[in-house]
Amino acid sequence: MNLHNQIKQLIIDCLDLEDVTVDDIETDAALFGEGLGLDSIDALELGLAIKKEFDVKIEANSDATKAHFFSVASLASFIESQRV
Numbered sequence: 001m002n003l004h005n006q007i008k009q010l011i012i013d014c015l016d017l018e019d020v021t022v023d024d025i026e027t028d029a030a031l032f033g034e035g036l037g038l039d040s041i042d043a044l045e046l047g048l049a050i051k052k053e054f055d056v057k058i059e060a061n062s063d064a065t066k067a068h069f070f071s072v073a074s075l076a077s078f079i080e081s082q083r084v
Contacts, residue, residue, distance in 0.1 A: 003076045007050075011072075014049035015042050027072045035071070043069060050075065056082040 001009070008022040011031070015038070029035040032043070046069070047058050056079055059065050068078035 003079065004072050006053075007072050007075050007079070010049055010053055011036075011038075011046060014045055025072060029071060031069060031071060031075075050079070054079045054082070 004027050005022050008025045008027075011017065011025065012020050012022070020036075025036060031046075032038045038046070047060070047065075050056065051058055058068075068074055
């Protein structure tokens with residue numbers, strides 16, 4: 001499974017999005033607000049899941065972190081940059 005789909009499946013699993021499939025989540029679409037419609041509590045849960053799944057360090061409440069969480073594509077770039 002490629003990283004984008006892995007992240008999409010993680011979003012679905014950790015947030016219990018029962019009616020959403022990997023194909024429903026657009027790679028470049030916003031995860032919060034008008035895109036997938038996630039909120040700040042979802043962000044916390046997703047952050048913890050990503051930290052656990054990919055063993056990356058995520059700084060809470062930084063502008064860079066907000067940018068990383070914009071979309072599946074930006075999350076994938078961030079995770080890849082942390083895998084050194």
